[in-house]
Each structure stands twice: as C-alpha cells, then as structure tokens.
Amino acid sequence: MAEDVNSLVKNEFFELVPFNVAVIDREYNILTANSNFHDYFGEWRKRKCFQAYKKQEFPCADCKVMDVFNNGVVRVSDESGIDRNGRRCHYVVHLAPVRDESGKVRYIIEMSSDITDTTRYQREYNILFERVPNYVTIIDKDFKIIRANEKFRQTFGDMAGKHCFEVYKKKKKQCKHCPAAMTFKDGKDHMATQTGVSKDGDETHYVINTTPLSRTGDGVSHIIEIATDITEVTKLEEQLKQSHDFQSTLIRNSADAIIGINRDGKTQIFNPAARELFDWHSRKKPGVNTIKDMLPDDFFDKSIKDIEAISYPETIVKTSKGREIPVRFHGYNLNSKKKNIGKVAFIEDLTHIKKLEREKLDAERLGAVGQTVAGLAHTIKNLLMGLEGGMYMVDTGLRNNNVERLLSGWTVLQRNFGKITTLVKDFLSFSKGRLPEMKILNPNTQVESIVEFYKDAAKKQNVELVAETDPKMKEAPLDPKGLEACLTNLISNGIDAAVLRMDDDGKVIVRTIADNNTIIIEVEDNGNGMDDEVREKVFTTFFTTKGGKGTGLGLLTTRKIVQEHGGKIDVETIVGKGSTFRITFPRERLKMILEDTRKT
Amino acid sequence: MENKLNKTVLVVDDEDDVRNYLVAALEDAGFNVRTAVDGSDALEKVKKSKPDMISLDLVMPKHSGSKFYFELQKDKDLKSIPVLIVTGHARDELGKVDFDTMTMQGPGVYLEKPVNPKKYVATVCKLLNIDVPKGFEVDEEVDPDMLRNKLTSSLRDADPDALKRALEALNKK
Numbered sequence A: 001m002a003e004d005v006n007s008l009v010k011n012e013f014f015e016l017v018p019f020n021v022a023v024i025d026r027e028y029n030i031l032t033a034n035s036n037f038h039d040y041f042g043e044w045r046k047r048k049c050f051q052a053y054k055k056q057e058f059p060c061a062d063c064k065v066m067d068v069f070n071n072g073v074v075r076v077s078d079e080s081g082i083d084r085n086g087r088r089c090h091y092v093v094h095l096a097p098v099r100d101e102s103g104k105v106r107y108i109i110e111m112s113s114d115i116t117d118t119t120r121y122q123r124e125y126n127i128l129f130e131r132v133p134n135y136v137t138i139i140d141k142d143f144k145i146i147r148a149n150e151k152f153r154q155t156f157g158d159m160a161g162k163h164c165f166e167v168y169k170k171k172k173k174q175c176k177h178c179p180a181a182m183t184f185k186d187g188k189d190h191m192a193t194q195t196g197v198s199k200d201g202d203e204t205h206y207v208i209n210t211t212p213l214s215r216t217g218d219g220v221s222h223i224i225e226i227a228t229d230i231t232e233v234t235k236l237e238e239q240l241k242q243s244h245d246f247q248s249t250l251i252r253n254s255a256d257a258i259i260g261i262n263r264d265g266k267t268q269i270f271n272p273a274a275r276e277l278f279d280w281h282s283r284k285k286p287g288v289n290t291i292k293d294m295l296p297d298d299f300f301d302k303s304i305k306d307i308e309a310i311s312y313p314e315t316i317v318k319t320s321k322g323r324e325i326p327v328r329f330h331g332y333n334l335n336s337k338k339k340n341i342g343k344v345a346f347i348e349d350l351t352h353i354k355k356l357e358r359e360k361l362d363a364e365r366l367g368a369v370g371q372t373v374a375g376l377a378h379t380i381k382n383l384l385m386g387l388e389g390g391m392y393m394v395d396t397g398l399r400n401n402n403v404e405r406l407l408s409g410w411t412v413l414q415r416n417f418g419k420i421t422t423l424v425k426d427f428l429s430f431s432k433g434r435l436p437e438m439k440i441l442n443p444n445t446q447v448e449s450i451v452e453f454y455k456d457a458a459k460k461q462n463v464e465l466v467a468e469t470d471p472k473m474k475e476a477p478l479d480p481k482g483l484e485a486c487l488t489n490l491i492s493n494g495i496d497a498a499v500l501r502m503d504d505d506g507k508v509i510v511r512t513i514a515d516n517n518t519i520i521i522e523v524e525d526n527g528n529g530m531d532d533e534v535r536e537k538v539f540t541t542f543f544t545t546k547g548g549k550g551t552g553l554g555l556l557t558t559r560k561i562v563q564e565h566g567g568k569i570d571v572e573t574i575v576g577k578g579s580t581f582r583i584t585f586p587r588e589r590l591k592m593i594l595e596d597t598r599k600t
Numbered sequence B: 001m002e003n004k005l006n007k008t009v010l011v012v013d014d015e016d017d018v019r020n021y022l023v024a025a026l027e028d029a030g031f032n033v034r035t036a037v038d039g040s041d042a043l044e045k046v047k048k049s050k051p052d053m054i055s056l057d058l059v060m061p062k063h064s065g066s067k068f069y070f071e072l073q074k075d076k077d078l079k080s081i082p083v084l085i086v087t088g089h090a091r092d093e094l095g096k097v098d099f100d101t102m103t104m105q106g107p108g109v110y111l112e113k114p115v116n117p118k119k120y121v122a123t124v125c126k127l128l129n130i131d132v133p134k135g136f137e138v139d140e141e142v143d144p145d146m147l148r149n150k151l152t153s154s155l156r157d158a159d160p161d162a163l164k165r166a167l168e169a170l171n172k173k
Helices: A002-016 A035-041 A049-054 A065-071 A116-131 A150-156 A164-169 A179-186 A231-253 A272-277 A288-294 A302-306 A351-399 A403-431 A443-460 A480-499 A532-537 A554-564 A587-599 B016-029 B039-048 B065-074 B093-103 B117-128 B144-157 B160-172
Strands: A020-024 A030-033 A075-082 A088-099 A105-114 A135-140 A145-148 A190-197 A203-216 A219-229 A257-262 A267-270 A309-318 A324-336 A339-349 A439-441 A463-468 A476-478 A506-514 A518-525 A568-574 A578-586 B008-012 B032-036 B053-056 B083-087 B108-112
Touching: A020 A035, A020 A049, A030 A049, A035 A049, A035 A105, A049 A075, A065 A088, A065 A105, A088 A116, A116 A150, A135 A150, A145 A150, A164 A190, A179 A190, A179 A203, A179 A219, A203 A231, A257 A272, A272 A339, A288 A309, A324 A351, A351 A403, A351 A587, A351 B016, A351 B144, A351 B160, A403 B016, A403 B160, A439 A443, A443 A463, A443 A476, A443 A480, A443 A506, A443 A518, A463 A480, A476 A480, A476 A587, A480 A506, A480 A518, A480 A554, A480 A578, A518 A587, A554 A568, A554 A578, A578 A587, B008 B016, B008 B039, B016 B032, B016 B117, B032 B039, B039 B053, B039 B065, B053 B065, B053 B117, B065 B083, B083 B117, B108 B117
Parallel strands: A463 A506, B008 B032, B008 B053, B053 B083, B083 B108
Antiparallel strands: A020 A030, A020 A105, A075 A088, A088 A105, A135 A145, A135 A219, A190 A203, A203 A219, A257 A267, A257 A339, A309 A324, A324 A339, A439 A476, A506 A518, A518 A578, A568 A578
C-alpha cells in the first residue's frame, strides 16, 4: 500500500510541482521536462537548455550547470530568458544534482519559477526610493542609517552608518518625541514635525514619517524614515502670519471703522472703531441683516458687483440703536484671482468735523454783526458832524439875520435827517434775523430777473447791464430776498463805478458760475477800480467813497447776507480797469443752513 | 464880515455839507478860506498858492487825505504848512493805521468828527499861533444837548422879521 502511494506520488509529482522542471545531461540536452516548463518556455524536445531557456545557440557565459556537475552542490541563480511568446522573462532557477550509484552526477534537475513581476516591482521601488524628492532612509534599532536615497546623499553626503539625529540635527543624542523610537516600540506609523539644522547651519523644518520595514522575533528591526523639508513652507507660514498680524494690528487700531464682509454676507471684520461708531457691544459680530440696516443700501447693491468701489464724501450710517451718523464712506469689492471674495467698507465719523464746521459757520455769521456794530459809531459821528454844521448855520443865520445861511443850514439839517432815516432803515434790515429764509431756487433765474429790472435805469446812465448765466447751474437753497439785496447793492455799486468813466462806455456784467460744489456769482464793472487803500477798507466798516450819497452800509449788508449763507465775498480790482465782486456759496453749507432754518 | 485876520485856510473835504460848515465857521472867525474836494484838488491848489494852514479830511474818494498828506511831507517847501486833520476815523480801524503813521510827521493836530465850531476855530488859531477871535472862545466841552438848547434859545431870541422870512422861504420849497 505504501509502495503504491510512493510510486503514485513519484509519478504525479513531476507534473504537480508548481515549478518549471527540466532534466539535463552533461551535454546540455533536455532529457525531459514537465508541462509547466512547456507552458512557460515552449518546445524543449531535442533542444539544449540554452536553446529552450534563452532561445540562443551557445551556452551562457556564466553557466552554473558545469559547476553543479563537477562539485554536486545545489545552486540558485537569477536568470533572464525568453518565454515561449518571445518576451523577456525573469526567473529563479534551482539546479539540483542527480547522482548514479557510483556517486557521480549524471543529470541535473532544473526547477525554475517566474519572477518577472517581482523584478519589475523591485525596479520601481528602487526608482521611487532613490528619486522621491524627500529624504528617505532606512534605519536600524540603533538609529543608524543603513541606506539613504539620492536626495539624502546629495544634501548630506554619504551618511551610511551615522545616527539619524547626527545628520538631521547635528546632535549626539536621540531626539525627544522621536517618531522612529515610537515605531520601533509599537510597530505603527508615526509622524512628527521637527526642527533641524541644515549642512549650512541654517534652521530647517522637517515633517518625519516613520514606517516599520522588517520585523524579527523581538519586534521591528528596521524602519523607513521619510523626511520632507518644509522649511520654505514654514517660512511662508511665518511671513503669512507676520503679514496677518501686521494687517490685523492696522485694522484693530484704525481710527476709521473697518467692516469686512465675506461672499456670503457674513461679517468677518468689525474693528473697535466700528464697534464704537455703531454703538455695538455684543461679543458677536453683527449679522447679515443688521449690517444691511447699518450701511448704505448701495453698498449691497448687486449691480455694483462689477464696480471696484463706491465712495461717498458724505453720507449717513445707522448705529445699532438707530441713531444716524454723518460719515465719509468708502466701499470696495475684494477680488482675488478675478473672483469676488467679499467686500470691505472704510467709514470715517464726521460728527466731530461737522460740529467744527458748524461752529465755524456760526462764528462767521456772528462776526458779521460784530463788525457792523463797530462800524456804526463812525456813521453816527458823520451824521452828527452834519447836524453840528447845520445847527451852526441856522444858529448864526438867525443871529445875524442872514436868511441865505439860515436856509442852507436848514437844508443841511433836513438832508442829514433824511440820512438818519435811511441809516435806521438800512440798519433795521441789516440786523433783521440771523437766519436767512431759505427757498430752493436757481440763482440764474434771480440774476436774470434783477438784471432785467435794472437794465433801463442803467441805460439812462449810459451803462450797459448784462447777465451771463452758467447753463450748468443747479438749484440750491438760498434766501431770495437776501440774494436780491446783495445783487442790487453790487449792481448799483457797479453802475456808480462805471458811470465815473465819463465816456458812456460803462458796462456791468452779472455772471454765475457753477463750480464743483460752489455757486459763484460775479458782478464785474469797467469803472475806475480801487486803489489798495480803498480795497482794504471796502468791506470793513461803514465806508463810503460816494461823498454824501451812501450810508456805507451797502457792501456791509451784502457781506453780512453772504456770510449768513455761509458764503464769502471778495473783490478783485485794478485801478483804471474796474472791479469784480465775487460771491462764493459752498453748497454743503447752504444745505446745513437749510437744515437749521427747518429746525427753528 | 471882514477878514481881519489876514490868514488863509484851505479846507479839504469831499462832503459839501461839512465843507460849507467849516468854511462858514472859519469865515465867521475872520479867516480867508479856500476849498478843495479831494487830495489831488488840494495838492493842485496848495502848489498854486501856499495857504497858512490846511484843514484836511482823511477818507475821500479817488485821492485820499492821507495820500495828500504824504505828498505834502515830501515837498520841502510845503511840509512846513500846519495841518489840522478833521476825521471820523481817528480811532477806528479804517483811520487808525493812516493816523498812527501820520501824526509823527510835520506840524499838525487832529480833531475827531463831529467838531464843534468853537473848538474847531480855537484849534486853527492855536496851530497858527494867534489869539482866538471874540465869540469863539471854548468855554467847556460842548455836547449835542447843549447845542440843541442853544439853538432853541436863539430861535426864541431871534428877530421876528428874520424868522418870518425864513419860514416864507421854507414854505416856498
């Protein structure tokens, strides 16, 4: 029975072993082979081994077969050959001697198995190991480097046999928190970020991965250590952090409120100045709808998405309590790589500036009255002089029975009485109400109608009066009566000056100019102009160069009205050429005064 | 009234009323009086014939009193003429600068408007170093109330004929 099994197995064994089996003699002839052999290498009958294995007609240069025939020792050899389909193949072959009774090696059994794939994997692994742009080392339990890849060798030189910590950190001792030590201990992968020193002595940063490579009875014997240099990344991270810190310091300490909103409308930046401006005390930042209530609608308008920025020199924002605050507002879309990533608003609180502007305006308006009172004394002195003279004439006329003198004295008294009446009237109108009665009107309309009204009177004195109005002029809040008084005064002054030419070529032009944010009205005459002395005094007191004709209040009243409008008046004059009086009204101030008059 | 003083005063003022008044007062006191309506007029007249004294207003159109005064001071011959400045601006900003720079040069004083006739004549006499004529002695500081009282009292004492004629003349107007 046992004999049967033995012979059965012996017979079948040849075919069953998972090898390509062939038997050869000393002349390299293949005597027999199994079907695995045939399947792998193809036809073998009447062939020599080199013909079957390598499809060549001569024995291999490094043939091991003869060694085995001579010394009878088993050999194993890596070989490459050609398979039955003509493809290169790799195989391991065992050469086992078969001896006859005399002990002489008669045949050799060759048992080969395919390692083509394994060889490829090996090659691939090698390439990967060598060429990967990381530092790859295999280290043993003593942390000695057994093998290192190309990048490692390029950077550190041949460090085989050195400790990893010597190479990476120039240290004599194993590092704390060493991932390699942990892998040796528990057989698992570990990762750590380490700071080392490059061969130039610079600080370098690595991420280290450790993986067990081979194990022996008492645990892991070798590990692969892969170190990735992240020094550049770390540097960039630091720069990024610095730049972030720098910017957040700027934002935090900005006197202007800064609000940043991301693409989803969520508030991301709300700096302390914004908290103060918007009276926001919650630790959380305002939500989508709260922010929308606070800021100008246009800022959230979808249509401005394509526009880089919106800018308001003056607008209103609302605090969390609903209070309105005048501000200067700049809003910007934030774009990165042509994609919108949100928006930011810079808001400057104008409350304080507004208050200062208001105070300045009030001071100027009060100043106009003060200067007037100072000038009043002088006018009264002049009138008293007239009365004094008149009385003297009447007095002496009566005393000396001189009727002619009495009459001329009486006329002087009458005339001065008339002047007092005019002065009182002028002064009453002058001191009437500090706030102008503002109405929305186009200054052009008023200029044109006043010029029309005085045209004929001017013509009678041979002075041409014309209006040159700027068609771009827009409406503004102005006091029509006040403006009329100013224009009448300036026109009548202009006519008086133009008359003095004596050549009947007198001309007065009333001009309006719509400047950016101001309204300019000019009255230009081609009279004799004024010398410096007169020009200096023209607005300062009850000054008249018209002898007995004027009270000296005309330009003062004009200036007062202009100042009450928050404007200013000045004059350009050239002796012999004429004068131009220029009134300037800033539109902002007109608006402010309109608000004031509406309040009272 | 004869001009017994034999002194000539040039009155410079742009206002007729003031000029006429000052002329009347000076003539009453016995001065010869000539007039000018502004600085350039005055300069012309002074150059033509040198007066003994000039009564000068400061603020006048075209050619001001102060300008005239400086021109006068530049002329060796003319700068010795005493000048009485009659101004309403002596103390306010308009006249002060002129006034401060002027007073130090040449002979002269100033009177502030309104000027009382007696004070005016007395000041002119003082500048010319002559006695104040009878009737122009300054008793004390005169105020407008006093003047008014005086006027009413002279009206009360006036010759009825003169008053009648005056009224007739006024009614005709």
